[in-house]
Amino acid sequence: MAQVSINIATGTIQQAELIIGIDLGTTNSLIAYINAQQQAEVINDMGKGVLVPSIVHFHPSGELIVGNEAKQYLIADPANTIFSVKRLLGQSYKDIQSYEGYFGYKIIDDDDQAMLKVKVGDRFYSPIELSSFILKELKLRAEHALKTPVNKVVITVPAYFNDAQRQATRDAGKLAGLDVLRIINEPTAASLAFGIGLDPNEEKTIAVYDLGGGTFDISILKIQQGIFEVLATNGDTFLGGDDFDALILQYWLKELKLDPAAVYANQNLMQSLRLAAEEAKIALSTQSIFNTTVQGMPCGIMRSTYEAMIQPLIQKTIDCCQNALNDAGLSIKDIDQVVLVGGSTRTPILKQALQAFFDQALNDHQNPDEVVALGAAIQADILAGNRKDILLLDVTPLSLGIETMGGLMDVIIPRNAKIPTKAGRQYTTSIDGQVNMKISVYQGERDLVSENRKLAEFELRGIPAMPAGFPKVDINFMLNADGMLKVQAKELRSNTQQEIIITPTYGLTDEQVEKMLLDSMVHAKEDVAKRMIIEATREGEQMRYTIESFLKKHGQLLSEAEINQTNDLLHALNHQLASGDKDQILTAIDAINEFTRPFAERVMDQAISVAMKGKSIE
Numbered sequence: 001m002a003q004v005s006i007n008i009a010t011g012t013i014q015q016a017e018l019i020i021g022i023d024l025g026t027t028n029s030l031i032a033y034i035n036a037q038q039q040a041e042v043i044n045d046m047g048k049g050v051l052v053p054s055i056v057h058f059h060p061s062g063e064l065i066v067g068n069e070a071k072q073y074l075i076a077d078p079a080n081t082i083f084s085v086k087r088l089l090g091q092s093y094k095d096i097q098s099y100e101g102y103f104g105y106k107i108i109d110d111d112d113q114a115m116l117k118v119k120v121g122d123r124f125y126s127p128i129e130l131s132s133f134i135l136k137e138l139k140l141r142a143e144h145a146l147k148t149p150v151n152k153v154v155i156t157v158p159a160y161f162n163d164a165q166r167q168a169t170r171d172a173g174k175l176a177g178l179d180v181l182r183i184i185n186e187p188t189a190a191s192l193a194f195g196i197g198l199d200p201n202e203e204k205t206i207a208v209y210d211l212g213g214g215t216f217d218i219s220i221l222k223i224q225q226g227i228f229e230v231l232a233t234n235g236d237t238f239l240g241g242d243d244f245d246a247l248i249l250q251y252w253l254k255e256l257k258l259d260p261a262a263v264y265a266n267q268n269l270m271q272s273l274r275l276a277a278e279e280a281k282i283a284l285s286t287q288s289i290f291n292t293t294v295q296g297m298p299c300g301i302m303r304s305t306y307e308a309m310i311q312p313l314i315q316k317t318i319d320c321c322q323n324a325l326n327d328a329g330l331s332i333k334d335i336d337q338v339v340l341v342g343g344s345t346r347t348p349i350l351k352q353a354l355q356a357f358f359d360q361a362l363n364d365h366q367n368p369d370e371v372v373a374l375g376a377a378i379q380a381d382i383l384a385g386n387r388k389d390i391l392l393l394d395v396t397p398l399s400l401g402i403e404t405m406g407g408l409m410d411v412i413i414p415r416n417a418k419i420p421t422k423a424g425r426q427y428t429t430s431i432d433g434q435v436n437m438k439i440s441v442y443q444g445e446r447d448l449v450s451e452n453r454k455l456a457e458f459e460l461r462g463i464p465a466m467p468a469g470f471p472k473v474d475i476n477f478m479l480n481a482d483g484m485l486k487v488q489a490k491e492l493r494s495n496t497q498q499e500i501i502i503t504p505t506y507g508l509t510d511e512q513v514e515k516m517l518l519d520s521m522v523h524a525k526e527d528v529a530k531r532m533i534i535e536a537t538r539e540g541e542q543m544r545y546t547i548e549s550f551l552k553k554h555g556q557l558l559s560e561a562e563i564n565q566t567n568d569l570l571h572a573l574n575h576q577l578a579s580g581d582k583d584q585i586l587t588a589i590d591a592i593n594e595f596t597r598p599f600a601e602r603v604m605d606q607a608i609s610v611a612m613k614g615k616s617i618e
């Protein structure tokens with residue numbers, strides 16, 4: 001294992017070394033590095049292409065297939081083929097419930113707060129694990145192509161990603177055996193790839209328009225002294241080039257007088273048509289007409305027809321641009337540059353519409369599929385200390401966080417965050433009537449606090465007695481430029497507040513920091529495994545508590561057989577909780593959850609009928 005050498009003052013790695021940039025995309029992922037000519041370059045390993053489909057297939061043979069080869073199983077075996085995992089990262093079931101039907105695989109609906117899981121066969125995977133499989137494949141490809149071990153990376157995320165989504169991305173990297181030096185915003189990476197933001201004297205406001213295959217984002221960034229500030233983001237998480245393909249496909253179905261239901265039922269024909277539609281779309285970016293045959297049927301389309309069809313979708317993206325400008329309190333004349341990202345921005349009519357809207361020439365000199373990965377590689381090179389001309393801001397050398405239930409470390413300020421910085425998260429109580437909350441502050445990279453360094457502990461007292469889950473406790477970390485950390489806890493319903501000031505680096509030598517970093521890499525896998533058992537146990541205990549309270553309060557609404565069955569399932573859950581097997585615990589939770597779900601409706605119905613009784617409806 002290579003020695004990690006980090007400069008505490010600057011956060012830079014001391015010897016020049018290779019750090020790669022990763023664009024971990026919803027549909028495709030890419031890796032890039034800085035080549036011997038000091039140019040950012042995407043990696044095309046073994047001629048497989050630069051785009052690695054972000055797809056994981058669990059083959060019946062037990063083999064895990066990632067990337068290009070996994071793609072074919074999307075149709076052949078959807079239940080075991082995971083795509084779009086980025087949409088699930090850092091999310092609870094409630095967050096994605098409205099579009100659950102979009103995924104062809106099983107997502108577990110458990111309690112609202114916990115991070116969701118994906119069920120494949122009889123195993124449960126977190127989106128973090130699934131993303132780590134993709135990252136591992138990217139690591140392998142980079143190592144194969146560059147013929148050198150790759151351990152350190154910069155990963156990009158959408159500007160709108162919240163703290164939990166960023167932390168999940170970091171964790172996925174760690175689980176893949178990677179040291180994630182920094183998570184950066186995709187529009188920031190794109191700007192860097194265009195050379196914007198590299199000169200500290202530069203001051204600019206730019207719009208980054210990113211239209212990929214499945215998602216659309218517009219970000220307005222202000223760049224000052226090399227600092228990128230996101231002024232506003234807007235977009236549509238279900239709008240992209242795939243929708244353009246779908247319009248062409250629908251057009252052909254109509255032209256050929258095909259019954260859509262029959263075509264959808266014939267997946268082979270459907271996929272052939274879909275692929276031909278994408279081919280048509282790409283051709284129409286340079287040609288005025290496209291013709292082909294699909295299973296003997298002539299499929300053709302004129303560019304003018306196609307352009308008229310996609311006009312409403314283009315307008316939708318422009319409306320989002322206007323909304324972002326409004327949110328940023330800016331007008332079009334404030335935008336110094338418009339940067340294009342995503343394969344779909346190659347569409348000429350879209351460029352014309354954008355140029356007209358922004359009233360300026362667009363910055364489209366880079367390959368729109370690659371810019372984000374290229375920018376990540378540039379950021380990686382800066383972190384590696386290879387760009388002496390660029391001033392690095394101070395960063396915090398180790399993550400800072402608090403202890404949550406089960407002795408887990410919940411990171412609030414990640415390692416390598418630029419300082420000064422502030423971040424916060426909301427917590428709640430786990431026991432009914434809890435009036436005090438102990439807040440223990442830790443530093444380090446391990447998942448269990450017992451392996452990290454304890455910095456301080458204090459108690460937030462005087463929380464009004466409420467049912468578990470009701471109090472809202474905001475915990476904020478403020479790390480100033482001198483490295484002093486202020487931790488503030490505040491219960492929002494009662495305004496109870498408490499704070500403490502600590503100096504996290506006090507008494508830590510460079511060697512100790514290095515050891516803490518190394519330990520976290522060495523123990524990443526076992527740490528995650530332990531964390532998952534603790535989380536599953538916590539969920540199981542919560543479920544048991546909820547069901548037991550339900551039986552006490554509303555047992556009369558259930559039949560004897562239902563009560564017996566519930567008790568049997570509770571018994572099975574207890575048994576699994578004692579076994580400490582994560583998958584078995586989650587299976588037991590899933591079973592009891594499925595069985596008892598209809599009961600809640602009965603309570604609602606009864607509550608309504610009771611409420612109605614007292615009222616006369618006249």
Ligand code: AMP
Nearest residue numbers: 212213241242282285342343344346347
């Ligand atoms: P990305 O997610 O950024 O890789 O973008 C992929 C999307 O760009 C897919 O929907 C592609 O079909 C689309 N795309 C690629 N090349 C072109 C092109 N020349 N014209 C229009 N769309 C394209």
